[in-house]
Amino acid sequence: MNALVDWLPRPGDEAYKYTSFAALARRKYAAPAPGTVDAAQLPAPFGARLLFVDGRLQDRDGAPECGSGAPHRDLPESATALRKMNAALATESITLDIPPDTDAGVIELLFASSDHATPVASYPQVTVTVGANAKVTLVERHVALGEAQDFTNLAIDMQVARGACVTHIALQQGATGAALATGLHATLAVDAQFDSHAVHLGGALVRADLTVTLAGRGARCALYGVHLPGMRQHIDTHTRIEHMVRDTTSVEEYRAVVDRGGRSVFNGKVFVAKGADGTDAQQFNANLLLSEQAEADTKPELEIYADDVKCAHGATVGKLDEAAMFYLRTRGIGVEAARSVLIWAFVETVLTKIPLADARRSIEDAVLARLPDAGLIGEFR
Amino acid sequence: MLKIENLKVRVAGQEILKGLDLEVNAGEVHAIMGPNGSGKSTLAHVLAGRPGYEVTGGSALYEGRDLLAMAPEERAREGVFLAFQYPVEIPGVNNVYFLKAAINAVRRHRGEQELDAMDFLALVKERIKLVELDESLLNRSINEGFSGGEKKRNEIFQMAVLEPKLALLDETDSGLDIDALRVVAAGINALRSPDRAMVLVTHYQRLLDYVKPDVVHVLSAGRIVKSGPPELAKELETRGYDWVVQEARSA
């Protein structure tokens, strides 16, 4: 019997309306064994690296001091089912402290799934404290060295102190059959900033929960993301931005390109508490369906209890612009190349916002590799 | 027409006007100049009755009546007009419709017959020429999507339609290029009349090149510290405000 069964979302749970993890109950998962990976097989790091193999911290390469403590088990009742699962089943919490007034540079959390036969379920938990006026780029990266159909349920908690600035870059390239749930919750103090860039390429069943609580006046966040689900891929992002106090700002843009057999889900909630006047929240979600049997579900939500606010959201679902396709083809560009150009144009507006050049390059390469004929684009980059 | 004595005003707990005196008679044009933060806009707003401006002392009589006791709309109906420095956008509310509601509110107040649609449109079409505003703007929402210059011209156009007795023009020249400034100034000049008083609030004297005031006042730290002929504006332009402020201090 899987321990996780007790913690799966119940039927009718609105937070999992479009995404079912019920299939996990039928799988057999092993606990992660102290595995090793061949360092040569890992991608080049974007900075100091904390290496997690099958959910366990294995190596620190130039990364700052980090600790290990008892996992956080206490969660508010409102936490999602999968977040509660992590809290219940995690065995430890890795803590990372960025001291005040420092620039910690780039720290990469690399979650590598080793090459093993029996799928593994793991529940890593990371707690990050960012001191006042500190600065850090945190890369959350998921790679697979084998084809194991693992289930990873990752929770990251982040406290961002006054004036601190965090850039979060998530690059998810899990195994073809893997299931992944991530829950990141960042709480921002006065004038703190949190920017996130998430790109989901791999995995079979992916659910990313991203919650930002703007708890200090002047706090701001920007959330960007790209989903590229293809055959038998289901990628779901739920974001929740909470404007708890005055003069907080958020922008959000998520884009999905869905190919045959794929499904993208986006649920973006903006919550504005009573008294949070001066809130400015802008949200946009765009979806491109490339083929039959592709599906996009989107739910941009506003929940507003203050009147002096500027809140807007937009969502679109559509296909490649036929007029543009035709135009490109009349100029001698082949169908596949034309499609690639237009798909690229659709996601590039979000990808260019990734501030870390190495990471952006790597992500762009990974995206280009998914396009039918990217030769032309390479020339224009 | 307007007599202000020892006016003291607080905004958000801070005293901005600290005992201001000013007298304006019908037919006169007064310019109020002064450095940033001296209280120029506060004066214009408090005379128009903006909520949140707390009068802590002094008086302002308009045609012998206590102006400060009136509601903003009552002041407007009695003939006080404020041309806003930042005209407000009101989405969904048609410019012409709004103006008709405003003019008829004034006429009702005066016991005059309301204008019907025909007479109103004739008036509007005549007056809009004064500020060379595109007629198509009439059917748009109030100030929505207007350029900075269009907004300012729209204010003067509204003034032309409403024909106030006392016009308060708050930084009407700010954000205007030279052509727009000429147009706006021509509009203001056309509306000068023996029955009408105007108070121009401005930081720079460039508007005064086109609209010649009868008196120029310098406002500093909440008081009028110097008044003089139009030439005073020129002097301020070349010498700045510091010397007036110094002079006032030593006086």
Place this chain on the structure above:
Amino acid sequence: MSTRNEEVDKLVRREYAAGFITDVESDTLPPGLDDDVIRAISAKKNEPAWLLEWRLSAFHHWQTMPTPNWAHLRIEPIDYQAISYFSAPKSKKDAPKSLDEVDPKLLETYAKLGIPLREQEMLAGVAVDAVFDSVSVATTFKGKLKDAGVIFCSFSDAVRDYPEIVQQYLGTVVPPGDNYFAALNSAVFTDGSFVFVPKGVRCPMELSTYFRINAMNTGQFERTLIVAEERATVSYLEGCTAPMRDENQLHAAVVELVALDDAYIKYSTVQNWYPGDENGIGGIYNFVTKRGECRGPRSKISWTQVETGSAITWKYPSCVLTGDDSTGEFYSVALTNNWQQADTGTKMIHIGRNTKSTIVSKGISAGHGQNAYRGLVKVLPSAEGARNYTQCDSLLIGKLCGAHTFPYIEVKTPHAVVEHEASTSKISDEQLFYCRQRGVSEEDAVNMIVNGFCKDVFRELPMEFAVEAQKLLGVSLEGAVG
């Protein structure tokens, strides 16, 4: 309006005290709901056996359903066994004898809306023996409609006179087990309206004035069925801008529309039921299921609603776009003031090819009002070429209200274009001051801004209705500012 409510309470209590007559022949059934009550309702109305069976099966289904639970509505539990499910029109002796006996606040509202005196009497439920004007008016209408071949009658009459049409269409758009309140309605509905417009007929008038005069007191479980056959056209206006005298707290109506090939049904609603007092005491719970099916190709169904009343409004007038090239529209203004709550929106289900839908929703929140738009746009794989455009705007007046937007968009074909936009704004102090500086009073300024905000919806209302709706918003917003 508290006086009125006290009167109602008194009345209700008196009836309880007197006890009810259980005889089927009597005018009022005792509170409570079981098979026998449903049999009694059906017998009372001389219904055919199939309809009784239909009711019973809906009831048995309802018994298995859990009470709905909404995240965004504050609601007291409803005791369904405390409701009386059949009562004949109130006897004249309980009604006010003249307008002098009617709550002055109600009369004040009528005056502001410019309702003629005679109509005021009717709306307030004054016991006039016959409504002189309406008899002749109704007769004229009836003749005109009959000449055109349009059937427009009460639901009970339709069951008696056109049972085969009713049986053919009833429950085909809103199945009896669709949701909790639809199931309850299917089991216990007592009356409502029936419209049938045959092939090629353009209904010669708006079905409005007639309605205002005749279709009152249809009860709390109202059932409406409108069928437009091939190429038929009809515009139906429900409700009234004036607040009606109403003694039922729970309203759970069902409206079904069926549009066959090339048919067009326009359904406009102005809902202004008692919203409760300024402290949130009393008020109607309005839980309505409204759905239309564009069954034939090129058919069109358009919903327009102005919702200003009720303590709680829960309604999602929807379109099932089955026919190719069919069109669904939803235009809504929902206003919540004081302690009102509204959870309203629409569902557009695209099934046929090249189906189009447009959603324009304007929510206004004032006081402690909570206003939620909840909508679904679903495009099935078969709906190639489908188009949806949704615009969802909220206007907030004051610091204590809430405005919420919950749109669900589900697209299962690449050959569709769906666009959704939402924004929020407020009436700012700057805007009000600007208007007042030009001599416009604060109240007029608020009305101007609100009407400007709603004009995309008012445009869809028949002319005279639009004018009344504007006035109504003004009345409903009184005291919201300042």
